[in-house]
Amino acid sequence: MLLIHCPYCEEARSELEFRWAGEAHIARPENIAAITDEEFAEYFFLRNNEKGLTYERWRHIHGCGRFFNAARDTVSDRFVMTYKAGLPKQPVPPAEKVSAIAEEKTVETWEATEGDAR
């Protein structure tokens, strides 16, 4: 079971209590009526879909109900850290970054584990 640390409950809880809420740190334009269609598309539709470290919003929907931010590795599904909503993008601690990369190498891919399965 994947455990996620909620910065409001100050505790790691089962992923079953949480819901993903898209990419984090996307600022709504100050005057949305004034921007071009291309700028609107960029703001509204386009996401980075990073492979590796990514910043996302998550919601502890079946717990405290709060939205918060998380840095997650999309290859290993490992949560590097979580922090409260409203805080600026937090740098990933160097030690964590190293172990996240190390863990990336040990991730089980379909090719590695099931590739030969008949």
Place this chain on the structure above:
Amino acid sequence: MAKLGAGSIRTLPLAGFHGGSSAVRLEAAPPAERISLRAGAEDMAALSQALGLDLPVKPKTSAAAKGRTALWLGPDEWLVIDEGKGGLMQAAASSGVLHSAVDVSHRNAAILVSGPGASRAINAGCSQDLSLKVFPVGACSRTVLAKVEIVLLRTAEDAFRVEVWRSFSDYAFGLLAEGAQDAAL
């Protein structure tokens, strides 16, 4: 609205339900008054005074006084349960401070789970650590029981109150009954 005929009775959710095993007792809790309370930190003192208990600020904690229990659900959210004379809405309104109080008395039903296997029965569908060290008496949390959301409160070392939305109460009771069987093995 159609007038109820003389002698009609309101059937409560879980009315007549009872069950369990040699290790767990399951019963429907008596009807209670409940409010969903939202308020900011600056108005907590006045609301606490009006309700007659100290609204808890620490995650996963509750506070009880005179038949009322306030459960921390989030940083600005509480479930307040009154098993006595009631009057929660009036009490909250008398605080005179900005808040939101919604009467959810009939939205929820509660299942009382007790006995030496109580935590094991709940853990059949709930992933929280219910050891006394992590979830002591008085601890509470909104969480998940299999497919439904519940609010869990530990009322004694071997007793819990499971608050669940009334339309899910049948399912929750059935699942706890299965858990109670497993806990007795």
